[in-house]
Amino acid sequence: MKVGVVGATGEVGRTMVKVLEEFDVPVTELRLFASERSAGKELEFKGRKIRVELLTEDAMKWKCDYFLFSAGASVSRKFAPIASENGATVIDNSSAFRMEKDVPLVVPEVNSHLLEGYTGIIANPNCSTIQMILSIYKLHEVYGIKEIFVATYQSVSGAGRKGIEELLAQERGENISKVFPKPIHRNVIPLIGDIQDNLFTQEEMKMVNETRKILNDYSIKVYPTTVRVPVLYGHSEAIMVRFRKPFESLERVREVISSGEDVVVTDELITAVDVTGKNETYVCRLRAGDENTILFWNVADNIRVGAATNAVRILLKHAKMNGRM
Ligand SMILES: NC(=O)c1ccc[n+]([C@@H]2O[C@H](COP(=O)([O-])OP(=O)(O)OC[C@H]3O[C@@H](n4cnc5c(N)ncnc54)[C@H](OP(=O)(O)O)[C@@H]3O)[C@@H](O)[C@H]2O)c1
Known part of the structure; x- marks a missing residue:
């Protein structure tokens, strides 16, 4: 599956990349995004170096399976709807959408049933x-x-x-x-x-x-x-x-x-x-x-239980429940 990580250079984003590898998520293509402060840096995933790209509206139109967002609420508010409208399932770590009525707020061990047949933005709760x-x-x-x-x-x-x-x-x-x-x-x-x-x-x-x-x-x-x-x-x-x-x-x-x-x-x-x-x-x-x-x-x-691991567990459950893997 194709996965994008927004805020990949942060405490949570870097750990998301690690946990994707540790949990052996079948990622065929991984793209990493951050601000101009970190664009061009390289992060390692499964022994390969991946260059961090500048986050742009255009990049959110990438036809991928999942975007993991971890760059703060204002970034999520601006960019997550674009990714979602273009077909990606978004798992958002910020507080931006957590209390919206139609957005599932998921701890996969507890309420993963909400993921069945769902596409759109999924919120990760507060740590x-x-x-x-x-x-x-x-x-x-x-x-x-x-x-x-x-x-x-x-x-x-x-x-x-x-x-x-x-x-x-x-x-x-x-x-x-x-x-x-x-x-x-x-x-x-x-x-x-x-x-x-x-x-x-x-x-x-x-x-x-x-x-x-x-x-x-x-x-x-x-x-x-x-x-x-x-x-x-x-x-x-x-x-x-x-x-x-x-x-x-x-x-x-x-x-x-x-x-x-x-x-x-x-x-x-x-x-x-x-x-x-x-x-x-x-x-x-x-x-x-x-x-x-x-x-x-x-x-x-x-950073793990309270953010990155929960997000990757959501991804895995969602992918299994909806025939993506
Ligand atoms: N830390 C926790 O325990 C925790 C737990 C649960 C949820 N969260 C949530 O996760 C999110 C990130 O937290 P963090 O602890 O990883 O923060 P962090 O270490 O400060 O990292 C922030 C990340 O967001 C990127 N970013 C910031 N502004 C951006 C912009 N305008 N455009 C593109 N990228 C931008 C940064 O990129 P640059 O390197 O380019 O600056 C960096 O990759 C927040 O929403 C936070 O509330 C954190």
Whole structure:
């Protein structure tokens, strides 16, 4: 199949190219796009060097099977509809189309049925939402989730290459503060995205709205606090879930979470550093509050589970379900 990657030189785009190779996606032609800053650079795919092209409207008319977009919401808004109108299925990592009624918002382990017979734009959820969903979707099927209280500990790579560079610069003693609203080196910042009218941030409202859309249950209440921490890769989340039905035992809860795909429940202590480069979401420190309430620690590689791997898994499921491979 023919695949294009828009934003191929970014943290997520580069990882998409790697994951396409690692998952052995049968790509016959791969084209890579970025801005004038990176056009002409070369990236490697399956031992071959591929030159990065300048993103143009004309390039989006390429008759290919899939475009993976990862260059920010404004780029997606402008270019993804052109690619889609010209016949490609678009898998978009930005927030541009996630809440549009007719656009499926997909975590393939959870709601891939939406991909059957669908062509057009498919939205990849926000990174902190994806890893949370992977640890709770089976619990929702069995016990019915009533409320979720979550505090995130999100790495600087969640803000892209420039987020990583800002932390590294501050570690070297340089006084640069462009990406984060306060110094991030040796600090913790409880603000990701702009504050909305209801005093929650954009990032927090993504967790509320996207969770409900993916689980297709608008009665679930989600109470998030999203926080940036000086970690390079890997988001962590302290999650408390209240069920409608009481659970039998923690052992049974553990079995239910583990029955989900691409989630690992463990007694080991797992931290962000341990999950870098992994394609699974990890759950540890599982505890009972009362008979309806559990608490646990959730960790995943935000660039993979939260973006690139989810997008490639969507591509594979879509291709299989629609006779493209
Ligand atoms: N990082 C995460 O954890 C994460 C998770 C989920 C979703 N996302 C989403 O994925 C997208 C990319 O994130 P990232 O972390 O990879 O960011 P990044 O490291 O800053 O990379 C941005 C990419 O977009 C390209 N780009 C920017 N403006 C462009 C333009 N006008 N025309 C063409 N290409 C342009 C850049 O190309 P140049 O090299 O030419 O600048 C680069 O390839 C964002 O929408 C982000 O919200 C990120």
